[in-house]
Amino acid sequence: MVATAAFVIIFLAIGVAVVLIAMSGGPAGVRENLLHRQSRGASRTSSASIAAVIAVFGLALPAVVMVANAEDGAKDAPGGATLTAGEENGRKVFAELCSTCHALAASNAVGRVGPDLDQLRPPKELTLNAIEQGRAQGRGQMPAGLVDGEDAEDVAEYIAKVAGRN
Ligand code: HEC
Numbered sequence: 071m072v073a074t075a076a077f078v079i080i081f082l083a084i085g086v087a088v089v090l091i092a093m094s095g096g097p098a099g100v101r102e103n104l105l106h107r108q109s110r111g112a113s114r115t116s117s118a119s120i121a122a123v124i125a126v127f128g129l130a131l132p133a134v135v136m137v138a139n140a141e142d143g144a145k146d147a148p149g150g151a152t153l154t155a156g157e158e159n160g161r162k163v164f165a166e167l168c169s170t171c172h173a174l175a176a177s178n179a180v181g182r183v184g185p186d187l188d189q190l191r192p193p194k195e196l197t198l199n200a201i202e203q204g205r206a207q208g209r210g211q212m213p214a215g216l217v218d219g220e221d222a223e224d225v226a227e228y229i230a231k232v233a234g235r236n
Contacts, residue, residue: 074138081131085123092119151176151232156220160228163221171212176232183210191234197226 093116153161161177169179173186184205192200201222204214217225 074135078131078135085126089119089123092116151235153228153231156224157228157231159221160224160226163217163225164228167216168225171210174229174233176235184212185209187229187233189234192229194223194226194230197229198222201226 095115164174164177164179168174169177169181171181171183173180173182173188175188200212201216201218202214205212
């Protein structure tokens, strides 16, 4: 986002400079204009350059910003949390293996078999323990070992990051 902002600012500065120079009839015209009124030709040139500037700022720049935002959006979970690559993988694992039984707003999950994770807000260790051992404490059944290794770590980190944020 910082890079995009810098790009926009540089772009703006160049654009303003170009307009100012064009309006005064080019670099040579700057001095000229101090003595004479603008000629017909110069004012035609400046309306053409104003049209060009409108095209750049009205169309090209919004397009660039929209593309940049679309790329950023992939990393954002609802609620404004920015996910790491691992948490991003955790979100996929959650959608495949957990969302049928658990509610989690950040994943649009509304499962009602197990506890609502937005309310529970389980820390990473609790989620890892639930995955490893399974759960059967009277509120239903969660099978052990649905996922292991890196995927288990990722999904536990993802839940710890997003639960209760929406
Ligand atoms: C078949 C349904 C089902 C699936 C699939 C499922 N769970 Fe569960 N989960 C449950 C139930 C039911 C409980 C509560 C069990 C109990 O009362 O002992 C639970 C409990 C939990 C708890 C709370 C543990 C505690 O001690 O409070 C966490 C955290 C959890 N699940 C995470 C996950 C994750 C992460 C996944 C995906 C890898 C997942 N669950 C998949 C049914 C499921």
